[in-house]
Amino acid sequence: MLGLGIIPFISLLLTLIPLSFILKPIIYYLQDRKGFRKYPPQNPLSGVTKLAYCWEIARPHKTIHSRRLYDQHTSTGQPVIRLGPNWLSFGRSRAARDIYGYTSGARKAAIYDTLGAGGGYHLNNISDKAQHSARRRMMSHFYAPKHIGVWERNWVADSARDLMNQIDALCTAKPASPYETPRPADLKVDIVHWAALFAMETIAKIGLSKDLRCIENGHDRFELEDPDGTKREVNIVASFHGAGRAAAMVIWDSKRFGTWVEVMKRISKRFEVNWKCGNDWGAAVTKLVHERMDRYRNGEILDDLFTPMLEGKGGEEPDIVTRDRIAETGQMVGAGIDGPAVSIITCLYGLIKYPQTFQKLRAELDTVLPAERGVAPWEQVKNLPYLKASIDEALRLSPPVATDLVRRTPSDGLTIDGIRVPGNTDVSISAFTAHRDPELFEDPEVFRPERWIENKGTDQMKEMLASFIPFSAGTRTCIGRNISIIQQTVCIATLVHNYDFALPDKDYELQYEEWFNLWPLKLPVKAWKRENFAQPME
Numbered sequence: 001m002l003g004l005g006i007i008p009f010i011s012l013l014l015t016l017i018p019l020s021f022i023l024k025p026i027i028y029y030l031q032d033r034k035g036f037r038k039y040p041p042q043n044p045l046s047g048v049t050k051l052a053y054c055w056e057i058a059r060p061h062k063t064i065h066s067r068r069l070y071d072q073h074t075s076t077g078q079p080v081i082r083l084g085p086n087w088l089s090f091g092r093s094r095a096a097r098d099i100y101g102y103t104s105g106a107r108k109a110a111i112y113d114t115l116g117a118g119g120g121y122h123l124n125n126i127s128d129k130a131q132h133s134a135r136r137r138m139m140s141h142f143y144a145p146k147h148i149g150v151w152e153r154n155w156v157a158d159s160a161r162d163l164m165n166q167i168d169a170l171c172t173a174k175p176a177s178p179y180e181t182p183r184p185a186d187l188k189v190d191i192v193h194w195a196a197l198f199a200m201e202t203i204a205k206i207g208l209s210k211d212l213r214c215i216e217n218g219h220d221r222f223e224l225e226d227p228d229g230t231k232r233e234v235n236i237v238a239s240f241h242g243a244g245r246a247a248a249m250v251i252w253d254s255k256r257f258g259t260w261v262e263v264m265k266r267i268s269k270r271f272e273v274n275w276k277c278g279n280d281w282g283a284a285v286t287k288l289v290h291e292r293m294d295r296y297r298n299g300e301i302l303d304d305l306f307t308p309m310l311e312g313k314g315g316e317e318p319d320i321v322t323r324d325r326i327a328e329t330g331q332m333v334g335a336g337i338d339g340p341a342v343s344i345i346t347c348l349y350g351l352i353k354y355p356q357t358f359q360k361l362r363a364e365l366d367t368v369l370p371a372e373r374g375v376a377p378w379e380q381v382k383n384l385p386y387l388k389a390s391i392d393e394a395l396r397l398s399p400p401v402a403t404d405l406v407r408r409t410p411s412d413g414l415t416i417d418g419i420r421v422p423g424n425t426d427v428s429i430s431a432f433t434a435h436r437d438p439e440l441f442e443d444p445e446v447f448r449p450e451r452w453i454e455n456k457g458t459d460q461m462k463e464m465l466a467s468f469i470p471f472s473a474g475t476r477t478c479i480g481r482n483i484s485i486i487q488q489t490v491c492i493a494t495l496v497h498n499y500d501f502a503l504p505d506k507d508y509e510l511q512y513e514e515w516f517n518l519w520p521l522k523l524p525v526k527a528w529k530r531e532n533f534a535q536p537m538e
């Protein structure tokens, strides 16, 4: 030890270790081997530490993260913003296909591996290509469109009927004039609440053959039993959202995820509460999985999204461990709640806010549905262009997964939006930004379903579709898209056919919270039963 005593040596180490923790990133930043210093940082520390992005996500703010990033791209006119020492955000829509498309060589970045290692591997967090293809082959047959009719007949139509019963009970009198501002007491229907229950009930049925009866009960409370035998109830959606909040605060520094979780549990009450919700979410999913596996062992033949995790096409045992069955179910149920619910909420919000779109959709529904109250059957409404355009327009304006989906460039680099990006760099474009390019989407902040109809068959439409990434794209595109389409289509068509709605006032703006996903906070509306089916354009 060259004459250095043990105590001075330990003191030196204790000084150098934290110093290297701070110095290393600064040296990396100053060396600027990849030439990223020329790009404006998201915040002053983005070039030095990933914690800068954690801070951007977790800090209190009035404006959601996706909009802040979009504003930064547009106000600075910068196509590239540095989100982390090795992470670039792109701001022009044409980057979407370069990053996520089939021909992109980029693969999922390290945060996905960290999430998988912590909680089990599911389709979304497997980054290895071969493993992902094997899992996708195992699951995809059951997500295929040919199942849609079965799902609707067996499950979704019943939930839509229960939803109508609940909304009927909350309806108030028709206003004297369409311009009347509703009385606060008449704002009885919170669309956020009912859309979440509808999405959750339908995905639990389609995914696990489980009828949670959330709509009939009017809540999502679920009974758990602690190891000491204590029984308690948790709210499933709140637990799932807690898990999302906690992970989204720290996952971006993925190598030190475990450390930051422990630190945050000690210093942040908000984190600790949300982390505990995440544990409840894990316990609820585990219970659902064990119940489903018991039914299989007891000989029940069920046809749902869980089936391929129990039995292969030839009756063989599939190559999946129970931990991954739980992870896969968590991903399926979580995605099946958030994606469709957000899309139903934002679509209805757009339709109510722009009444001419509501009336146009109602007129279209009247061409195929009987002139009486009732659930809109999938077979009748599945091909309606204005209905599809309204759903797409909501997904464009408020993509449920608006977050920066991180991909890593291949080792020899990748050209994105004409810019050569070095290998092993993290890259992303938020769907929120990609969907607002004014060159492709004129008046991008306006809900205008017509844009998806007028441009049909044009080059403009090709470009719009290439930039439209609510379900991501390429080999990692959403596998649940068909399921979400039936959830959204049946729910929206049923509500627009049977009810009229009014927002709290004409300037009402839907507010969101954003972590990985966009969550509308509340959408209280006055609802009343549609009276005249013979004159849809009243």
Ligand code: HEM
Pocket (backbone or CB within 6 Å): 123, 124, 125, 136, 203, 331, 332, 333, 335, 336, 337, 338, 339, 340, 343, 399, 400, 401, 405, 469, 470, 471, 472, 475, 476, 477, 478, 479, 480, 481, 483, 484
């Ligand atoms: C409007 C509804 C939905 C939207 C907007 C949506 C969006 C997305 C997006 C953006 C991704 C890519 C995520 C990433 O790269 O990290 C994704 C993947 C995925 N989604 Fe969805 N989703 C929706 C509904 C659903 C439903 C209903 C399910 C299941 C029943 C589902 C299951 C999945 C799965 C398993 C993946 C991973 C696919 C893979 O990598 O192979 N999603 N979704």
